[in-house]
Amino acid sequence: MLQIQNLHASVEDKTILNGVNLTINPGEVHAIMGPNGSGKSTLASILAGRDGYDISEGSATYLGEDLLEMDPEVRAAKGLFLAFQYPVEIPGVSNTYFLRAAVNAVRKQRGESDMDAMEFMKFIREKIKILDLDPSLLNRSVNEGFSGGEKKRNEIFQMAALEPKMCILDETDSGLDIDALKVVSDGVNALRSPERGFLVITHYQRLLNYIVPDYVHVLVDGRIVRSGDKTLAYELEEKGYGWIEESLAGAK
Amino acid sequence: MLITEKPHSLISNFEAVRELLGLTGPESLRAVREAALAKFAEAGIPTTRDEEFKYLPLNRLRETEYVPSYGATLSEDDLRGMPLKTLDGPCLTIVNGEFAPELSNVSGLPNGVRVRALSEALEQHEGLVMRHLGKIATHEGKLGTTNDERFTHLNTAYMAEGVYVFVAKGVMVEPTIHLRLITQADHGTIAVHPRVVIELEEGAAAKIVESYHGLGGESFTNVVHEIALGANANLEYVKSQTEGGSTIHIANQYVDQKDGSVFTSNQVAFGAAISRTDLNVFVDGEHTETSLNGAYLGQGEQIIDNHTRIDHAKPNCHSFEVYKGILDDRSVGVFNGKIFVYEDAQKTDAKQTNQALLLSANATINTKPQLEIFADDVKCTHGATVGQIRDEALFYLRSRGIPEMDARGLLVYAFAAEVLEKISIDVVREALEAELYRRLNRD
Numbered sequence: 089m090l091q092i093q094n095l096h097a098s099v100e101d102k103t104i105l106n107g108v109n110l111t112i113n114p115g116e117v118h119a120i121m122g123p124n125g126s127g128k129s130t131l132a133s134i135l136a137g138r139d140g141y142d143i144s145e146g147s148a149t150y151l152g153e154d155l156l157e158m159d160p161e162v163r164a165a166k167g168l169f170l171a172f173q174y175p176v177e178i179p180g181v182s183n184t185y186f187l188r189a190a191v192n193a194v195r196k197q198r199g200e201s202d203m204d205a206m207e208f209m210k211f212i213r214e215k216i217k218i219l220d221l222d223p224s225l226l227n228r229s230v231n232e233g234f235s236g237g238e239k240k241r242n243e244i245f246q247m248a249a250l251e252p253k254m255c256i257l258d259e260t261d262s263g264l265d266i267d268a269l270k271v272v273s274d275g276v277n278a279l280r281s282p283e284r285g286f287l288v289i290t291h292y293q294r295l296l297n298y299i300v301p302d303y304v305h306v307l308v309d310g311r312i313v314r315s316g317d318k319t320l321a322y323e324l325e326e327k328g329y330g331w332i333e334e335s336l337a338g339a340k
Numbered sequence: 341m342l343i344t345e346k347p348h349s350l351i352s353n354f355e356a357v358r359e360l361l362g363l364t365g366p367e368s369l370r371a372v373r374e375a376a377l378a379k380f381a382e383a384g385i386p387t388t389r390d391e392e393f394k395y396l397p398l399n400r401l402r403e404t405e406y407v408p409s410y411g412a413t414l415s416e417d418d419l420r421g422m423p424l425k426t427l428d429g430p431c432l433t434i435v436n437g438e439f440a441p442e443l444s445n446v447s448g449l450p451n452g453v454r455v456r457a458l459s460e461a462l463e464q465h466e467g468l469v470m471r472h473l474g475k476i477a478t479h480e481g482k483l484g485t486t487n488d489e490r491f492t493h494l495n496t497a498y499m500a501e502g503v504y505v506f507v508a509k510g511v512m513v514e515p516t517i518h519l520r521l522i523t524q525a526d527h528g529t530i531a532v533h534p535r536v537v538i539e540l541e542e543g544a545a546a547k548i549v550e551s552y553h554g555l556g557g558e559s560f561t562n563v564v565h566e567i568a569l570g571a572n573a574n575l576e577y578v579k580s581q582t583e584g585g586s587t588i589h590i591a592n593q594y595v596d597q598k599d600g601s602v603f604t605s606n607q608v609a610f611g612a613a614i615s616r617t618d619l620n621v622f623v624d625g626e627h628t629e630t631s632l633n634g635a636y637l638g639q640g641e642q643i644i645d646n647h648t649r650i651d652h653a654k655p656n657c658h659s660f661e662v663y664k665g666i667l668d669d670r671s672v673g674v675f676n677g678k679i680f681v682y683e684d685a686q687k688t689d690a691k692q693t694n695q696a697l698l699l700s701a702n703a704t705i706n707t708k709p710q711l712e713i714f715a716d717d718v719k720c721t722h723g724a725t726v727g728q729i730r731d732e733a734l735f736y737l738r739s740r741g742i743p744e745m746d747a748r749g750l751l752v753y754a755f756a757a758e759v760l761e762k763i764s765i766d767v768v769r770e771a772l773e774a775e776l777y778r779r780l781n782r783d
């Protein structure tokens with residue numbers, strides 16, 4: 089459902105992505121691991137449609153269409169979702185209002201009718217239970233004053249509410265304690281289905297004990313340098329990113 | 341050569357109502373009015389050369405032929421569509437400067453709480469009212485080199501009607517007290533000068549919402565407030581200004597805070613052609629808290645001018661101030677924030693923020709924080725920014741499927757709604773949020 093081919097991207101003449109190739113089919117869970125600064129968030133942002141990047145080469149196709157040509161809201165409507173590494177605080181907009189606007193916008197694009205306030209609240213109360221979020225967070229401004237863990241759970245809660253087809257999680261595990269990690273992973277696993285694809289970005293192997301991937305890729309300096317199954321993640325955990333970098337240097 | 345200007349109507353009208361005004365309140369007020377009129381006449385209508393009115397073109401006050409205000413009889417039906425029309429609690433209504441009993445209901449208030457038309461209060465308990473009337477509304481003896489109280493004097497000259505709220509020692513008023521000040525000037529351009537006196541005695545607590553509405557015609561509202569907060573009193577005050585599009589609204593509000601009192605002001609200015617509020621808080625006690633919140637919206641050619649002034653005259657007090665405005669079209673915003681920290685006021689902690697969001701290249705904001713600090717052990721900060729829609733917030737909303745136009749609208753709304761959120765009275769906050777939303781969408 090998602091094909092990334094030879095993607096090159098830079099910001100202000102600084103090259104960040106250096107020819108990324110990746111194909112994700114429905115039902116698959118792919119993990120991308122990599123050291124800090126290797127370009128993981130940049131890849132996620134480009135897929136979600138943040139502007140400001142210069143794409144000099146390569147392409148990304150989503151459900152057979154040119155992803156890079158679409159506005160972010162169109163991508164969302166077509167079922168692409170990014171759980172942000174750093175969720176944004178929006179004072180003055182209540183979480184409920186925001187979520188309802190989002191759900192209805194996405195429904196509209198799918199040709200479905202708006203949910204009314206009653207229907208929506210019922211729908212939302214079910215979803216929020218899954219993520220063990222305090223319902224009072226619904227009345228607060230989006231992410232404002234949320235703890236780090238609450239912000240991350242709120243991302244997955246939004247994902248559950250929007251029911252996307254292609255889910256991208258950018259370091260959703262960072263800043264979570266072990267209990268929160270389980271809750272978030274359960275939330276994600278509940279969404280796993282033969283129709284849905286996942287791209288799980290993480291720095292640590294830990295998350296992948298809970299969200300078990302079909303494929304693991306290692307991103308270094310804006311390029312996928314190694315791919316394998318979940319055992320690659322264990323190897324990385326044991327030997328560290330230095331190991332990959334050394335073996336790359338040795339290969340040269 | 342001496343050019344003698346023909347006295348404008350704001351002065352010449354006095355002749356016609358002098359005797360009528362004299363009927364209200366103690367005899368001594370007659371002389372007070374005359375003296376105030378003389379002071380106003382001497383100062384005249386300000387020009388933009390006057391420091392405190394630099395960005396406020398008030399020629400219209402000089403040119404317009406105002407007639408003394410006349411009564412208008414309205415029914416609840418006439419108020420339909422008004423934001424904050426009713427809060428279903430105690431309510432006192434002033435129409436064109438006169439008490440409107442048919443639109444007021446202040447029954448059911450606990451003992452020790454009085455909500456009255458000012459004239460009635462002066463009849464029933466003159467002594468109580470005169471404790472504060474005319475005594476709080478002055479900068480005399482306070483710091484400041486550009487103190488300019490001419491519109492307070494003008495109000496004093498015509499002072500007779502208005503509102504009186506009294507909460508006795510230790511009484512906590514549960515329901516929100518709603519004061520409605522309405523102008524309906526279809527039958528001539530009027531000037532109204534209501535005086536609002538509010539006293540919360542020691543340990544008393546109340547929530548007061550004051551809403552200004554215009555139901556047509558051109559008018560000039562020139563209101564003065566005197567608010568006395570006794571030791572440990574707690575007042576949450578909301579001023580909602582949604583006057584009509586050709587109104588000039590000038591408010592001079594004076595607050596006096598004693599030890600341990602808490603004053604929260606939420607100022608909302610959406611209406612009027614020209615709107616100017618001077619909110620002056622004199623902190624005359626220790627361990628007080630003062631929160632001044634402001635949200636405003638300028639559209640078309642509106643001018644919205646907020647002057648705030650906090651006199652920290654005693655030590656160990658805390659003030660927090662945030663004003664946010666959205667300015668579109670050719671509107672003009674003005675913010676002047678004075679904080680005086682007196683020599684004795686050690687350990688003062690004062691924070692002032694003001695931000696404006698300019699939606700059009702022709703909208704302007706003039707900002708001037710003015711901190712004068714005469715104590716050495718204090719914490720005072722101020723920040724002024726011209727805000728922009730944050731790109732990362734816009735992207736976040738769009739990444740959730742919200743179309744760009746809607747996302748922008750939501751963020752513009754949120755910019756001011758963030759201040760409205762500070763209003764603790766749910767129905768009031770929701771009504772004002774809805775009003776902001778409606779105006780932004782130009783419904």
Ligand SMILES: Nc1ncnc2c1ncn2[C@@H]1O[C@H](COP(=O)(O)OP(=O)(O)O)[C@@H](O)[C@H]1O
Binds near residue numbers: 102129
């Ligand atoms: N907008 C930007 N402007 C300049 N440099 C950027 C920008 N975004 C990312 N970078 C740089 O690109 C590199 C990759 O960043 P990022 O994608 O966030 O890495 P990761 O998520 O893998 O830690 C880093 O060196 C970062 O500093």
Ligand SMILES: [Mg+2]
Binds near residue numbers: 130258
């Ligand atoms: Mg990152």
